[in-house]
Amino acid sequence: MRNFKVFSACILLALTAISAKADNVIYKDASQPIEKRVEDLVARMTLEEKVLQLNQYTLGRNDNVNNVAEILKKLPAELGSVIYFNSDPDLRNQVQRQAMEKSRLGIPMIFGYDVIHGYRTVYPISLAQACSWNSGLVEQACAVAAQEARMSGVDWTFSPMVDVARDGRWGRVSEGYGEDPYANAVFGVASIKGYQGNDMSDSQRVAACLKHYVGYGASEGGRDYVYTEISPQTLWDTYMLPYEEGVKAGAATLMSCFNDISGTPGTANSYILREILKNRWKHDGFVVSDWGAIQQLRSQGVAKDLKEAGLKAFTAGVEMDMMNNSYDKHLVDLVNEGKVPMAMVDDAVKRVLRVKFRLGLFEKPYTSTTTEKERFLLPANLKIAQQLAEESIVLLKNDNNILPLTKQSNVAVIGPMAKDKLNLLGSWSAHGKQDDVTSIYDGLVAELGKKVKLSYAEGCEFDGDNTSKFAEAVSVANKSEVIILCLGEKKGWSGENASRSTLALPKIQEDLVLELKKTGKPIVLLLSSGRPLELNRLEKLSDAMLEIWQPGIMSGQAVAGILSGRVNPSGKLSITFPYSTGQIPIYYNMRQSGRTHQGKYQDIPTTPLYEFTHGLSYTNYEYGDIKASATKIKRGDKLSLDITVSNSGKMDGKETVHWFIYDPVSTISRPVKELKHFEKQLIKAGESKTFRFEVDLERDFGFVDGTGKRFLESGDYYVIVKDKKIKIELD
Numbered sequence: 001m002r003n004f005k006v007f008s009a010c011i012l013l014a015l016t017a018i019s020a021k022a023d024n025v026i027y028k029d030a031s032q033p034i035e036k037r038v039e040d041l042v043a044r045m046t047l048e049e050k051v052l053q054l055n056q057y058t059l060g061r062n063d064n065v066n067n068v069a070e071i072l073k074k075l076p077a078e079l080g081s082v083i084y085f086n087s088d089p090d091l092r093n094q095v096q097r098q099a100m101e102k103s104r105l106g107i108p109m110i111f112g113y114d115v116i117h118g119y120r121t122v123y124p125i126s127l128a129q130a131c132s133w134n135s136g137l138v139e140q141a142c143a144v145a146a147q148e149a150r151m152s153g154v155d156w157t158f159s160p161m162v163d164v165a166r167d168g169r170w171g172r173v174s175e176g177y178g179e180d181p182y183a184n185a186v187f188g189v190a191s192i193k194g195y196q197g198n199d200m201s202d203s204q205r206v207a208a209c210l211k212h213y214v215g216y217g218a219s220e221g222g223r224d225y226v227y228t229e230i231s232p233q234t235l236w237d238t239y240m241l242p243y244e245e246g247v248k249a250g251a252a253t254l255m256s257c258f259n260d261i262s263g264t265p266g267t268a269n270s271y272i273l274r275e276i277l278k279n280r281w282k283h284d285g286f287v288v289s290d291w292g293a294i295q296q297l298r299s300q301g302v303a304k305d306l307k308e309a310g311l312k313a314f315t316a317g318v319e320m321d322m323m324n325n326s327y328d329k330h331l332v333d334l335v336n337e338g339k340v341p342m343a344m345v346d347d348a349v350k351r352v353l354r355v356k357f358r359l360g361l362f363e364k365p366y367t368s369t370t371t372e373k374e375r376f377l378l379p380a381n382l383k384i385a386q387q388l389a390e391e392s393i394v395l396l397k398n399d400n401n402i403l404p405l406t407k408q409s410n411v412a413v414i415g416p417m418a419k420d421k422l423n424l425l426g427s428w429s430a431h432g433k434q435d436d437v438t439s440i441y442d443g444l445v446a447e448l449g450k451k452v453k454l455s456y457a458e459g460c461e462f463d464g465d466n467t468s469k470f471a472e473a474v475s476v477a478n479k480s481e482v483i484i485l486c487l488g489e490k491k492g493w494s495g496e497n498a499s500r501s502t503l504a505l506p507k508i509q510e511d512l513v514l515e516l517k518k519t520g521k522p523i524v525l526l527l528s529s530g531r532p533l534e535l536n537r538l539e540k541l542s543d544a545m546l547e548i549w550q551p552g553i554m555s556g557q558a559v560a561g562i563l564s565g566r567v568n569p570s571g572k573l574s575i576t577f578p579y580s581t582g583q584i585p586i587y588y589n590m591r592q593s594g595r596t597h598q599g600k601y602q603d604i605p606t607t608p609l610y611e612f613t614h615g616l617s618y619t620n621y622e623y624g625d626i627k628a629s630a631t632k633i634k635r636g637d638k639l640s641l642d643i644t645v646s647n648s649g650k651m652d653g654k655e656t657v658h659w660f661i662y663d664p665v666s667t668i669s670r671p672v673k674e675l676k677h678f679e680k681q682l683i684k685a686g687e688s689k690t691f692r693f694e695v696d697l698e699r700d701f702g703f704v705d706g707t708g709k710r711f712l713e714s715g716d717y718y719v720i721v722k723d724k725k726i727k728i729e730l731d
């Protein structure tokens, strides 16, 4: 029956193609090149039809398939796009049918959604993913998200977020890949590849959206939506790289940012959108505004009303209006009044149509009907989510090798996160369900339950001042050999519009640690959070600490694997953990200062508690010296660098080598260290592996100025791996 359906669909497609050819309707003819189809279609469209293509509404937020008649009335058949909140392919198909059959030209809609770290198979938040330093694995996870999303009726995800973020108070720090430009670029590219594959028309791939172009991570004081202070130099050397690389990797779309760049909001910034993105980088897909960002140009003080806001955004280069009702209300008038040239409208529509053709929506506008079982939580996908969770966890501290738990037979599992499921999903968990999550406690029972007696107490709530559960926790702890204390943040404490003034956990959680410390039992602190935490007080009270982030539905399995020693921790921080919140801004690649021996804090250390790339393992790695193919080179030469790492411990492990460069003298003062390359390899106990960095001089030793021009200067450069360093002289 199924084969028959596929067969008839093929015949129908072939017949449509033949009749399209016969009518000479180029845009309907799949055998024609996409550019020809785009040109043909735009030439047939009225101004009103063009303008509707440039708008995005929502679908499925407060409605479902049962009130479809009402929904269809609200959505014009010619509309360009919707944000699809539902996961039922049937609702999508009914709306799509209206677009295909009721609009004059039969242009499919594109269905977008925030699939940020998984669709139903929720895997770790992006900040955690970056701690795995395993870009291949991130690519695989994004392919899982794409498969589940596309099969549920989503063609386009608003991901990846590649905003370099150095302020943990900003809730959206959880959504990006940390504080380093190069890391954001590498993981951004990996996720684009995972989402889009080689062919976006594949029924298991989606279009990606690089966001939020650009500089959103610089939000002042870590508060969301506020002013950002970004000099042209910092714009280019810190914030632009991940976007430039993402565009090169073929990101179909970008989302403009809320914040401003030197006084001009991203949504109305023709320098970044038109001059750089479209003219210099030749991006030929489209830019969508952020939600309501065009309207907000009024409150940002650059537009007097919605019409002027639309004019500014559109002429700057924002092609799609996400939930502003500015283009649909005003763009036709703006064209008729001569304020917006028709050629600009045509260019915008072509960009949107190009992406729709690339997604194959004209040939396959509908989503095949499948059961949830056929598309969600497939065993191979759960494995990927679990491995990513395992590799994202960072062992911050492990005094006296208390971990892994191989000797203990009586373990107390305490804390508000121990049996929690919902909060382990993290923000933006799409269609993730808490019932799919394995809690830390359940994971431990499954992994250790046969050998170890596990007892549980909640200890306290996430916040508030109710200490009434302390006594039970102390009594459980007293009967055990070790305490696994599971603390952290609720999922709503990070993500959009979730800024916090401190990185410290609420006092009640710190008080619980103090109380349990009195038992004299060793404390293993498990921390689940969407941001770096202020841990200086807790660090003194704990024997071991693991940052587990928000690992997603396979949390329990991943954490239990690390605690039991089935998995050797290999995560390393993608963001600095300050000693205390007052150190912010603090990040490893700060610019060089005039007096390194001075300028310290009087009351706290000036160095962070845990540096960028910090992360321990259950084994020991010994690093050899860096070997260079040459130490005196000239432009155009090739340079390769090797370092050998030996696993001198007893457990196999995966180690990431990070290659930094330092350019002490340059026309523009450069950071003290810049990450240029990283690689993760499995090293078996007793074995050694060689890691290689093939240097591209322009890319890796060169720098960028405040106009985005790369330059390479002669002089001495240092290549740094951990405490190893080598000088390279460039003529």
Ligand code: NOJ
Pocket: 114, 158, 211, 290, 291, 496
């Ligand atoms: C606002 C957020 O800033 C953006 O990241 C998200 O994609 C859109 N809303 C759509 O939900």
